[in-house]
Amino acid sequence: MKAIYVWIIGGTVAAILITICLLQWPWARSLAASPLEEKTVIQSVLRQYPGEVLESRHLDHFYLIKLERTKGKYEIKVNAYDGFIESISQTQAYTDTRQEPQDHNPVSQPSKGISDPVSKPDPVSSVITEREVAQLAAEAVNGTSDDIELHRNEKGLYYLVEVKIKDGREAVVQVNAVSGSIDSITWEKEKQDRNDE
Numbered sequence: 001m002k003a004i005y006v007w008i009i010g011g012t013v014a015a016i017l018i019t020i021c022l023l024q025w026p027w028a029r030s031l032a033a034s035p036l037e038e039k040t041v042i043q044s045v046l047r048q049y050p051g052e053v054l055e056s057r058h059l060d061h062f063y064l065i066k067l068e069r070t071k072g073k074y075e076i077k078v079n080a081y082d083g084f085i086e087s088i089s090q091t092q093a094y095t096d097t098r099q100e101p102q103d104h105n106p107v108s109q110p111s112k113g114i115s116d117p118v119s120k121p122d123p124v125s126s127v128i129t130e131r132e133v134a135q136l137a138a139e140a141v142n143g144t145s146d147d148i149e150l151h152r153n154e155k156g157l158y159y160l161v162e163v164k165i166k167d168g169r170e171a172v173v174q175v176n177a178v179s180g181s182i183d184s185i186t187w188e189k190e191k192q193d194r195n196d197e
Contacts, residue, residue, distance in 0.1 A: 035080035038063060044083050045076055048156055062086060070094070085156070127157060127177045137161035137173035140182050146170075150177060158183060 041063045042053055051069035058080060065076045073092040078085050128136075134145035143165040150159055157177035164170055174183040 033081055035061075036083055041065070041078050041080070041083055045078060045085070048085070049074075049076070049088075066091075084152070128175075128180050130159075132180065133159045133161055133175050133177070136175055136180055136182065137163050140173050141165060141171045141185060143171065 035058065038056055038058060042056055042065060045065055045067065046053070049067060049069065051067045051074075053065060054068050054073070055066040057064045060080075062080050063078045065078060067074045067076055072090050072094045075089050075091050076085060077087045130148050133148055137148075137159075138145045141163050143163040145161050146164050147162040148159055149161075150157060152158075159175045159177050161173045161175060162170060163173055170188045172186045172188065174185075175181070176183055
């Protein structure tokens, strides 16, 4: 009688383990979850990187999107299940003569301190380096960069940079990892409260 119970319990445990193992395999996960629609993935890419989609293909667990921008052509690999951009590579670089005209009035002269829009780097071509981010963050609050961390959210990659100011305060500066724009500056309250007393 004990042998029957042992076989029943052993068989149940084995069936559960086999089911768990099968669900962990990539092909089993792809059967369980359906990929995002191609249109949705393309819209997401174009929101982050405006340009013209030349081609898009669904390959296994990702979409491969070929995009043309003013600085060249790019291949963007996007996860088909969560929509995150896995990689961006430039396949063809354009010279300045190949660029599309910029939307600006040719009669008006740019004011000093404002860079010419044609000379700005294409945000898709590379993620800015930690050294560049440290300099941008330090200049934003007139301090010295201390700690740099790269993060990702639904909008893309960004850096969080701790910056120490000469008066003892500290700030956390959020910098877009692609464009280099300062997204936010948060002053640490502890240091600020101590200086107020």
